[in-house]
Structure formats: C-alpha cells, structure tokens
Amino acid sequence: MTTPRTDAPAAPDSPAASASPPETGRFRPRQLAGLLRPRTVEEVVGHVRAAARAAEDSPDGGGSAPVPLHPVSTGRNWGLGSALPVRDGAAVLDLSGLDRIREIDTLRGYAVVEPGVTQDLLAQRLTGTDRVLNLTGASRHTSIIGNILERGVGLHRTRAEDLAGLELVLADGQRVRTGWWPAPGGPAVVQPHGSGPSLNHLFTQASWAAVTAAVVRLRPRPRTVTVLPLTFPADRLNGAVDVLREWTAGHLVPATTKIYDPVAARTYGVRDRYLAHLALTGDPEVTDALTRIVGDRVRTPGSPFEHASPGAADADVHAAYAGRPDPADTLFRRKTGGCCARCLDRERGLLMFLPLVPFRGTAAAEAAGLVRDATADCTAGVTMNVLDADTVDHVVTIGFTPDDPDAARRAHRALDRLHTAFAARGWLPYRSDVDHPLPPHTALHRRLRDALDPHGVFARGRFEGPQPPPAP
Ligand SMILES: Cc1cc2nc3c(=O)[nH]c(=O)nc-3n(C[C@H](O)[C@H](O)[C@H](O)COP(=O)(O)OP(=O)(O)OC[C@H]3O[C@@H](n4cnc5c(N)ncnc54)[C@H](O)[C@@H]3O)c2cc1C
Structure with missing residues (x-):
C-alpha cells in the first residue's frame, strides 16, 4: 500500500479522502476514506471500536456517515483488486504492521503468525527444521493469513486445509478465538475444528471481522522432492488430462499437478506445448519408484506425453515445492517478467479469473475453447x-500494458466475457475480483453477518454479491 498514512478514518467527504493507489488490475479506482496502519492488536481493537461507535451514531441515529473498515494483510491480492475495497468510502485497515511469528512448534506441526508474516519470513524461520510451510506460487512476500482468508491454493493443498485457528477482533471490538489454539508446550494434538460447531471458515472469504493471528499447520519436511516435467501438444489436451486424472485417482501422482497452457509454459522455457509439473515427495525409494512407473507410462505407445528437459522444472521450481526460502523471489519474478512484489501494482497490467472445472479431458478442452473465444483480442495464459x-x-491470467487505456479496456471486456461464458456453463469461480462480487449470500449467511456486524463496521466484500444500485 502506498496511500499516505492517516491516523483515523476520515469522513468520506473530508479532504483526506483519496482515490486508491494503482493496482495491477486497473479496476475502477475507489474513493478511500483513509488508511489505518495499526502495529498491535490493541491498536486494531481501538480502530474497530471507533468505527463501531461511528456506525452506531450513523445518520439513522443522527451522526455523520460511518466509514466501514476494509482489513487487508499485505494487500497483494493481484488480479482481483489488490488492496481495493469493493465499494467507495471505506478505510483500508492495513494489518501488515502486525508481523510477529508468535510461536513455532515443529513437534506438533504448527506456527502462530500475524497478518504481516509473509511466506518467506516463515520459510526462513523453518530452515533446518523438519517442518515446511505449504507455499503458494505467488510472491514470497505475500501474507500467509491473507491467502488463507482467500482460501487460496498452495503447492501441496489448498490453504484452507492449513488453517487450524483464528484470532479475531469482532465488529464490537471484542477479541475472540476460533478453532484450535495451543497451550504453549502442551500435549494437545492440532485439531482444526476444535470441538462443537466448527467456526474457522465462518471467517474465510468473509468480511465479518479483522483477523489478527492464525494457527497455521506445517507439513513434515519431505526427504526428497522430484518435480517431473512432462509436455504434450495442444491437440492432445483432452486425452492427456484424462490420463493425468487416472494417475491421480490411482495415487500414482498426488493431487497437486499443475498443467500450464502453451502461454503459461513459456515461464519454464517450453514453447508451443502444454507442460505438466508432477510433484513427487517422500522418501527417496518412493519418489524413485514413482518416477520409474511414470516414465514407463510416458513411453507407452500412444501416450500423449514426452519428458521435457530438466530445465522445465529446475532448481527454483524444486525449491518452491520443498518449501525453501527465496527472499529474492526468483520464481515469481520469472512469472512476472522481472517485476518484484513491490513494483507489480505500478508496472504490470494483470487480471485473474479463477473458475473450478471438472477434472476431465472433455471439460478441459471445452474450458480452453471458452478462454480462447473470450480472450481473442488480448493475451491470456x-x-x-x-x-x-x-x-x-483454472487460473486464467490476462496480461495487458497498464498505461494503455485501450489495452486495459480490452482486458476488462475479456474478463466480463469469461465470467459470462463460464457462468453459462455452470463453472463458477471459487474467488473473484472487486468488480465481479460472487452471488449474494444465502439467508443464513445474512443472519450470521447481521448478528456479527449489524451496523456494517466492516466493508461489505467480494463474497456478498453485487453492490445494490444507489438510492434514487
Ligand atoms: C504470478 C502470480 C502467482 C500467483 N500464485 C498464486 C497461487 O499459487 N495461489 C494463490 O492462492 N494465489 C496466487 N496468486 C494470487 C495472489 O497474489 C495471492 O493469493 C496473494 O496471497 C493474496 O494477497 P495477500 O496475501 O497480500 O492477501 P491480502 O490481499 O492481504 O488479503 C486478501 C483478502 O483477504 C481479506 N483479508 C486479508 N487479511 C485480512 C485480515 N487480517 N482480516 C480480515 N480480512 C482479511 C481481505 O478481503 C483481502 O482482500 C498469484 C498471483 C500472481 C501475480
């Protein structure tokens, strides 16, 4: 975030209200009512209480218009709006200043981290231990908590599966915990659901509280990591995906394979073909045996696959799957044409569309056709x-020149077409951007939201349906 710091949420019409800073999607800039940067949980509580008082005294009660809070961790939700709120008039509550790793327990396999703790910070602290963090393919300088709250996708499992407990500041300023929390050094086994109704995921993909810490599960460090790069031609997509599905269902490969289309595969030096990364982890005897079996199947007559050169899954790729730190963000910079986490929002144009598609060859081929049609006049991978x-x-990434308004318009029209085409097919995104909030909450969601945040202390987010039209 680069907006000037303010110490309290300004009223929306005050001079301190400002347009949002550049973000890589070039979405409609939002009017921000301020930027708050607490450094402690107590300061977060103070900001939430102030917002709650203002909301209770809102116009209905005779006071000035309330300023809802939009909490972010590192605000690097690239392609979906970065740190932007959905609606105008919110104050961004930037929690990156809460950046302590409060605890690491390698025996029981968890870390307690605050929102500003990045993937790389924790990976560094785990060096030399027998535990690793489930890294994502995004920058190492993104927040672990921010991605968990998005229910993002890690290299070994979805980030939702890494979550064991949350520490929250509710809309009335109360501090509470959900899920499982450790007694330091205690014997209890990590149990993400706690006991009774499971509450952690009431607060992921929600905007009902500010998260000030989380218990994050750590995986055992594998003794070996082997990423097999296989390629196949575009006209074998259907058959290749069916074979990969069969290998996954039969546990020949774990359910973590990444398949790059010919545009995305260029990052790994592969031209004009699809690339699949099959990540085998475990004891060397296991990864060796699986490598041999996969090799035999690749050589089977009629197989769509060929082995790519080792450079298509090089040391940087292996380091990411192995959970090793990389403060220089080498792999991320390769994906962004050399851009670092700090400059991406200013220097690159990038939109993302993230639909869930059945793991079947015919579905993959159909999805590829929908993407091709929707993005015919721009570049997408x-x-x-x-x-x-x-x-x-599916992660569809549309790249464009950020200072070319025509290119940005074309990219946004392509994004609209993707939403329309995939929705018509019934393949909905699992997360979305600030201009395409996901379908409105159910009645039960609304009851829970109204019970937790009746006065709208927290800004309504990307998971609460489209913004209602302004009152006449
Ligand atoms: C090249 C590239 C590769 C990528 N690869 C991946 C990938 O492999 N997997 C993946 O999932 N994503 C990926 N992304 C997308 C994205 O950059 C990440 O998901 C990133 O982790 C999100 O940004 P953040 O961690 O800063 O979270 P933030 O932007 O801080 O948070 C995301 C959202 O969560 C909520 N939130 C955050 N913190 C709080 C809080 N403390 N309290 C309450 N609500 C909060 C807010 O709604 C916020 O908008 C990639 C992006 C790029 C450009």
Whole structure:
C-alpha cells in the first residue's frame, strides 16, 4: 500500500479522502476514506471500536456517515483488486504492521503468525527444521493469513486445509478465538475444528471481522522432492488430462499437478506445448519408484506425453515445492517478467479469473475453447491446479500494458466475457475480483453477518454479491 498514512478514518467527504493507489488490475479506482496502519492488536481493537461507535451514531441515529473498515494483510491480492475495497468510502485497515511469528512448534506441526508474516519470513524461520510451510506460487512476500482468508491454493493443498485457528477482533471490538489454539508446550494434538460447531471458515472469504493471528499447520519436511516435467501438444489436451486424472485417482501422482497452457509454459522455457509439473515427495525409494512407473507410462505407445528437459522444472521450481526460502523471489519474478512484489501494482497490467472445472479431458478442452473465444483480442495464459481427483482450479491470467487505456479496456471486456461464458456453463469461480462480487449470500449467511456486524463496521466484500444500485 502506498496511500499516505492517516491516523483515523476520515469522513468520506473530508479532504483526506483519496482515490486508491494503482493496482495491477486497473479496476475502477475507489474513493478511500483513509488508511489505518495499526502495529498491535490493541491498536486494531481501538480502530474497530471507533468505527463501531461511528456506525452506531450513523445518520439513522443522527451522526455523520460511518466509514466501514476494509482489513487487508499485505494487500497483494493481484488480479482481483489488490488492496481495493469493493465499494467507495471505506478505510483500508492495513494489518501488515502486525508481523510477529508468535510461536513455532515443529513437534506438533504448527506456527502462530500475524497478518504481516509473509511466506518467506516463515520459510526462513523453518530452515533446518523438519517442518515446511505449504507455499503458494505467488510472491514470497505475500501474507500467509491473507491467502488463507482467500482460501487460496498452495503447492501441496489448498490453504484452507492449513488453517487450524483464528484470532479475531469482532465488529464490537471484542477479541475472540476460533478453532484450535495451543497451550504453549502442551500435549494437545492440532485439531482444526476444535470441538462443537466448527467456526474457522465462518471467517474465510468473509468480511465479518479483522483477523489478527492464525494457527497455521506445517507439513513434515519431505526427504526428497522430484518435480517431473512432462509436455504434450495442444491437440492432445483432452486425452492427456484424462490420463493425468487416472494417475491421480490411482495415487500414482498426488493431487497437486499443475498443467500450464502453451502461454503459461513459456515461464519454464517450453514453447508451443502444454507442460505438466508432477510433484513427487517422500522418501527417496518412493519418489524413485514413482518416477520409474511414470516414465514407463510416458513411453507407452500412444501416450500423449514426452519428458521435457530438466530445465522445465529446475532448481527454483524444486525449491518452491520443498518449501525453501527465496527472499529474492526468483520464481515469481520469472512469472512476472522481472517485476518484484513491490513494483507489480505500478508496472504490470494483470487480471485473474479463477473458475473450478471438472477434472476431465472433455471439460478441459471445452474450458480452453471458452478462454480462447473470450480472450481473442488480448493475451491470456492458463494454469490448471489439480485440487483432487474430480476438480481442477483454472487460473486464467490476462496480461495487458497498464498505461494503455485501450489495452486495459480490452482486458476488462475479456474478463466480463469469461465470467459470462463460464457462468453459462455452470463453472463458477471459487474467488473473484472487486468488480465481479460472487452471488449474494444465502439467508443464513445474512443472519450470521447481521448478528456479527449489524451496523456494517466492516466493508461489505467480494463474497456478498453485487453492490445494490444507489438510492434514487
Ligand atoms: C504470478 C502470480 C502467482 C500467483 N500464485 C498464486 C497461487 O499459487 N495461489 C494463490 O492462492 N494465489 C496466487 N496468486 C494470487 C495472489 O497474489 C495471492 O493469493 C496473494 O496471497 C493474496 O494477497 P495477500 O496475501 O497480500 O492477501 P491480502 O490481499 O492481504 O488479503 C486478501 C483478502 O483477504 C481479506 N483479508 C486479508 N487479511 C485480512 C485480515 N487480517 N482480516 C480480515 N480480512 C482479511 C481481505 O478481503 C483481502 O482482500 C498469484 C498471483 C500472481 C501475480
């Protein structure tokens, strides 16, 4: 975030209200009512209480218009709006200043982290231990909590599965915890659901509280990591995806395969073909045996696959799957044409569309056709993340020149077409951007939201349906 700091949310019509800073999607700039940067949980509580008092005294009660809070962790939700709120008039509550790793327990396999703790910070602290963090393919300088709250996708499992407990500041300023929390050094086994109704995921993809810490599960460090790069031609997509599905269902490969279309595959030096990264982890005897079996199947007559050169899954790729730190963000910079986490919002134009598609060859081929039609007048690449034997998350990335308004308009029209085409097919995105909020909450969601935040202390987010039209 680069907006000037303010110490309190300004009224929306005050001089301190400002347009949002550049973000990589070039969405409609939002009017921000201020930027708050607390450094402690107590300061977060203070800001939430102040917003709650203002909301209770809102016009209905005779006071000035309230300023809802939009909490972010590192605000690097690239392609979906970065740190932008959905609606005008919110104050961004930037929690990156809460950046302590409060605890690491390698025996029981968890860390307690605050919102400003980045993937790389924790990966560094785990060096030399027998535990690793489930990294994502985004910059190492993104927040662990921010991505968990998006229910993002890690290299080994979805980030939702890494979550064991949350510490929250509710809309009335109360501090509470959900899920499982450790007694330091205690014997209790990590149990994300706690006991009774499971509450953690009431607060992911929600905007009902500010998260000030989380218990994050750590994976055992694998003794070996082997990423096999296989390629196949575009006209074999259907058959290749069916074979990968069969291998996944049969546990020959874990449900973590990434399939890059010929545009996305260029990052790894592959031209004009699809590339699949098959990540095998475990004891060397296991990864060796699986590598041999996959090799035999690749050589089977009629197989769509060829082995790519080792450079298509090089040391940087292996380091990411192995959870090793990379403060220089080498792999991320390769994906962004050399751009670092700090400059991406200013220097690159990038939109993302993230639908869930069945793990079937015919579906993959159909999805590729929908993407081709929708993005015919711009540049788009697709990465498919296998989530399980039935589901593949498609990451469609549209790149454009950020200072060319025509290119930005074309990219946004393509994004609109993607939303329309995939919705018509029934393949909905699992997360969305500030201009395409996901379908409205159910009645039960609304009851819970109204119970937790009756006065709208927190800004309504991307998971609460489109903004209602302004009152006449
Ligand atoms: C090249 C590239 C590769 C990428 N690869 C991946 C990938 O592999 N997997 C993946 O999932 N994404 C990926 N992304 C997308 C994105 O950059 C990440 O998901 C990133 O982790 C999100 O930004 P953040 O961590 O700063 O979260 P933030 O932007 O801080 O948070 C995201 C949202 O969560 C909510 N929130 C955040 N913090 C709080 C809080 N403390 N309290 C309450 N609500 C909060 C807000 O609604 C906020 O908008 C990639 C992007 C790029 C450009």
